[in-house]
Amino acid sequence: MTALSVIDISRNFEGVQALDHVSFEVAPGERRLIIGPNGAGKTTLFNILAGSYAASDGRVALFGRDITGLPTYARARLGLSRTFQITNLFYRLTVLENILLALQAGRGAASPVLRLLQQDRTLIARADALLEQWELSELAKHAAQDISYGQQRQLDILLAMAVEPKVLLLDEPTAGLSAAEVPRVLTILRSLPRDTTVLMIEHDMDVAFELADRITVLHQGRLLAEGNVEAIRNNPQVAEIYLGID
Amino acid sequence: MTFWLVQALNGISYGVLLFLLASGLSLIFGVMKILNLTHGSFYLLGGYFGLVVLQETGSFILAVLGASLAIALIGVIIERFFLRRFHLQQLPQVLVTFGFLFIFSDIATVIWGANPQTMPRPELFAGSLQFAGFYYPTYRLFIIGFGLCVATFLWWLQDGTRVGAMLRASVDNEEIARALGINVSLLFTLVFGLGAFLAALGGVMGGPILGVYPGADFEVLLLGFVVVIIGGLGSLKGALVGGLAVGLLDNFGKVFFPELALFTIFAPMALILAIRPAGLFGRE
Amino acid sequence: MSAAGASSSVKSRGSAALLLTILVLAVLPYLLSTYYLGLVIEILIFALFAMSLDLLIGYTGMASLGYAAYFGVAAYAVGLLAMKLHWSVWLALPAALIIVGLVATLFGLLALRTRGSYFLMITLALSQVAWGIAFGWRSLTGGDDGLPNIPRPELAADWPLAGDRSFYFFILLLVGVGVLLLAHVVTSPFGFALRGIRESETRMQALGYNVWRYKLAAFIVAAVFAGLAGALYAYYNRFVSPDYLGVFRSAEVLLMVILGGAGTLIGPAIGAAVIVLLENVISAYTERWLIVIGTIYILVALFAPDGIVGFVRDFHARRAKS
Numbered sequence: 003m004t005a006l007s008v009i010d011i012s013r014n015f016e017g018v019q020a021l022d023h024v025s026f027e028v029a030p031g032e033r034r035l036i037i038g039p040n041g042a043g044k045t046t047l048f049n050i051l052a053g054s055y056a057a058s059d060g061r062v063a064l065f066g067r068d069i070t071g072l073p074t075y076a077r078a079r080l081g082l083s084r085t086f087q088i089t090n091l092f093y094r095l096t097v098l099e100n101i102l103l104a105l106q107a108g109r110g111a112a113s114p115v116l117r118l119l120q121q122d123r124t125l126i127a128r129a130d131a132l133l134e135q136w137e138l139s140e141l142a143k144h145a146a147q148d149i150s151y152g153q154q155r156q157l158d159i160l161l162a163m164a165v166e167p168k169v170l171l172l173d174e175p176t177a178g179l180s181a182a183e184v185p186r187v188l189t190i191l192r193s194l195p196r197d198t199t200v201l202m203i204e205h206d207m208d209v210a211f212e213l214a215d216r217i218t219v220l221h222q223g224r225l226l227a228e229g230n231v232e233a234i235r236n237n238p239q240v241a242e243i244y245l246g247i248d
Numbered sequence: 249m250t251f252w253l254v255q256a257l258n259g260i261s262y263g264v265l266l267f268l269l270a271s272g273l274s275l276i277f278g279v280m281k282i283l284n285l286t287h288g289s290f291y292l293l294g295g296y297f298g299l300v301v302l303q304e305t306g307s308f309i310l311a312v313l314g315a316s317l318a319i320a321l322i323g324v325i326i327e328r329f330f331l332r333r334f335h336l337q338q339l340p341q342v343l344v345t346f347g348f349l350f351i352f353s354d355i356a357t358v359i360w361g362a363n364p365q366t367m368p369r370p371e372l373f374a375g376s377l378q379f380a381g382f383y384y385p386t387y388r389l390f391i392i393g394f395g396l397c398v399a400t401f402l403w404w405l406q407d408g409t410r411v412g413a414m415l416r417a418s419v420d421n422e423e424i425a426r427a428l429g430i431n432v433s434l435l436f437t438l439v440f441g442l443g444a445f446l447a448a449l450g451g452v453m454g455g456p457i458l459g460v461y462p463g464a465d466f467e468v469l470l471l472g473f474v475v476v477i478i479g480g481l482g483s484l485k486g487a488l489v490g491g492l493a494v495g496l497l498d499n500f501g502k503v504f505f506p507e508l509a510l511f512t513i514f515a516p517m518a519l520i521l522a523i524r525p526a527g528l529f530g531r532e
Numbered sequence: 533m534s535a536a537g538a539s540s541s542v543k544s545r546g547s548a549a550l551l552l553t554i555l556v557l558a559v560l561p562y563l564l565s566t567y568y569l570g571l572v573i574e575i576l577i578f579a580l581f582a583m584s585l586d587l588l589i590g591y592t593g594m595a596s597l598g599y600a601a602y603f604g605v606a607a608y609a610v611g612l613l614a615m616k617l618h619w620s621v622w623l624a625l626p627a628a629l630i631i632v633g634l635v636a637t638l639f640g641l642l643a644l645r646t647r648g649s650y651f652l653m654i655t656l657a658l659s660q661v662a663w664g665i666a667f668g669w670r671s672l673t674g675g676d677d678g679l680p681n682i683p684r685p686e687l688a689a690d691w692p693l694a695g696d697r698s699f700y701f702f703i704l705l706l707v708g709v710g711v712l713l714l715a716h717v718v719t720s721p722f723g724f725a726l727r728g729i730r731e732s733e734t735r736m737q738a739l740g741y742n743v744w745r746y747k748l749a750a751f752i753v754a755a756v757f758a759g760l761a762g763a764l765y766a767y768y769n770r771f772v773s774p775d776y777l778g779v780f781r782s783a784e785v786l787l788m789v790i791l792g793g794a795g796t797l798i799g800p801a802i803g804a805a806v807i808v809l810l811e812n813v814i815s816a817y818t819e820r821w822l823i824v825i826g827t828i829y830i831l832v833a834l835f836a837p838d839g840i841v842g843f844v845r846d847f848h849a850r851r852a853k854s
Contacts, residue, residue: 104739281649
């Protein structure tokens with residue numbers, strides 16, 4: 003069964019066709035890179051997959067289940083997680099609290115029933131462990147707004163990972179990072195569990211080719227090409243749309 | 249038949265006053281994203297200033313222009329010195345505009361007392377016109393005509409002039425507008441002044457039929473809110489349609505269900521919220 | 533610099549201050565005259581009122597303009613039940629809270645269709661509808677004249693709280709319970725989620741939280757605590773009028789929250805004390821209380837948007853740096 007099915011997705015905004023009958027399927031555990039020049043519709047696609055807005059046409063299925071009409075939080079509960087192109091954190095809360103909120107959601111404390119117990123100690127232990135694993139422990143008590151941009155970007159990804167998703171949508175994880183900061187994020191991305199399906203939008207071709215199992219190329223809202231790294235690297239059309247812009 | 253026509257005209261003339269108020273509110277929000285709670289004060293002070301000018305000069309035209317310009321100036325000062333620094337920060341804007349609402353409310357009571365005052369109609373429109381077999385106050389007809397002229401003018405300003413284009417550019421993307429050399433800050437200040445002008449205009453024009461009294465600021469602010477909730481915040485069309493709708497509903501409501509006055513406004517508001525929360529013409 | 537996480541010394545200082553406050557409050561009725569004791573009662577009631585609004589504004593990030601509606605609805609409910617149906621406080625108070633909860637659910641369902649400025653307008657409009665009913669439905673509410681002669685609560689047939697001291701302890705107990713519950717809500721996982729919503733609704737959605745449901749729950753919970761404050765105020769004043777629901781009441785409580793410091797719970801309590809005392813002092817000299825309130829609004833916006841608590845925190849932080 004496919005992890006994620008994108009079926010004939012179209013979206014137009016006041017006359018502009020942002021996406022035009024895009025279809026593809028992602029196998030469980032696959033690392034699928036979505037690439038394409040600016041304006042190709044990549045982030046629009048992600049927003050539709052995540053449920054931030056609706057497609058004008060077409061359907062999306064998660065492990066066979068139609069999620070087209072579901073709101074974002076319902077998709078998240080079904081195991082679809084995402085990061086944001088513009089870092090989206092709980093800025094005035096500490097790094098630890100950011101992770102805790104993610105863990106709390108995953109535990110089904112997402113129902114607004116008042117619990118009689120205070121903050122779960124096991125939750126805090128798990129959060130501490132995660133921060134250890136990602137080497138961010140010394141930042142635990144810092145407010146998210148006070149850490150560096152690179153660290154914020156890491157945290158953005160880690161929040162999406164903390165809920166142990168089945169399908170993870172990564173929206174330009176290396177955006178805005180300096181050359182020195184990219185390896186750190188790469189390590190995190192490489193360490194993603196193999197049973198997590200990953201879709202990633204990426205502009206950095208080196209990162210894309212390194213991480214990908216398969217690549218989907220979008221151009222002006224349409225699916226231009228799809229294949230493994232070799233196939234895409236050698237695809238003349240792909241080269242043209244990129245070289246044409248450069 | 250006559251009864252319905254008279255009530256409808258009453259509702260429409262009242263609705264036009266509400267449009268004047270709401271258009272300013274909507275304009276300020278649409279352009280600067282400020283929910284101007286002081287707007288009620290602009291209406292109130294417009295009425296009182298108009299009264300003063302009228303009493304001093306006897307000229308209705310001077311009262312209308314003088315009061316509206318004076319209030320516009322007050323608006324410009326408030327925007328420049330108290331609101332500009334809080335660009336796009338909702339809570340401080342609420343605090344400032346709320347604060348001025350209360351300050352002006354009390355100052356007005358101090359200066360003009362707690363009793364309602366009446367404003368005489370301008371002589372030219374003091375009588376009644378006869379048509380369709382009944383008499384109807386000329387002044388109310390004048391208000392309707394005047395309001396529609398203002399609506400047309402605002403429309404032209406928004407869609408047909410360079411200033412309007414600059415405004416729309418500033419709303420869509422402020423950074424780019426500035427980069428293009430548009431003096432966005434000045435534009436915003438002028439818009440705020442225009443909004444205040446429109447509110448004051450409503451206050452003076454409304455004086456002869458509604459009177460000028462303490463508490464009008466809160467009453468009218470609330471009605472203004474209902475108008476933009478129904479019509480959509482930031483839309484001129486919405487302010488007009490909403491204004492007329494609220495004016496008619498309020499009027500007929502008072503006639504048929506005097507004890508449930510607020511319900512006739514509450515019901516359509518609740519309906520809009522249920523069906524189209526952004527208002528009839530509001531942007532999502 | 534850390535924005536959260538008090539060090540243990542601050543925490544123990546906080547507990548000591550709390551204990552001291554409770555002791556002082558318990559002893560006051562033996563030290564103060566009726567007049568001053570009445571002031572303390574007002575401060576306690578408005579502290580609860582303001583703290584409940586803080587749950588909405590400070591913790592969830594939902595600024596609301598018509599908050600007094602819930603204060604007033606509960607006050608009227610308690611007044612009417614006590615006077616027309618002769619219900620004892622054991623029945624009337626819970627009933628009033630249920631009524632407020634229902635009204636808040638209705639208003640919340642409507643208002644939460646919107647956010648931001650629309651939400652501000654609608655909360656004000658809804659509270660004005662409530663005010664309009666209180667003002668217009670004379671046969672029920674007495675209209676502008678209000679409901680006079682509400683009896684003081686009787687805990688039992690032979691235990692009326694007619695005396696000032698016993699009534700004071702009644703208020704102190706209920707406000708104390710209310711504050712404790714609020715503090716509990718705020719420190720619970722639910723309260724934690726509310727803070728997440730305040731910081732980023734979209735992230736909370738992406739993590740799987742049904743944000744709308746949380747906001748509605750916060751709306752209703754806050755309203756019920758406001759209702760408790762309102763009901764107690766009705767018992768204290770022995771009188772309810774449309775003012776309880778009015779714009780001005782909403783403006784006052786909002787100012788208490790902002791002046792004290794939103795998002796801190798203790799801040800709004802301080803704000804309540806300041807405003808109640810200030811009003812008492814100022815109204816002895818002038819009727820121009822509206823101008824004072826308006827001016828404080830503007831001054832707070834300009835100079836202390838984080839309120840008194842925020843100001844003190846910044847002061848300490850700057851001292852720690854040097």
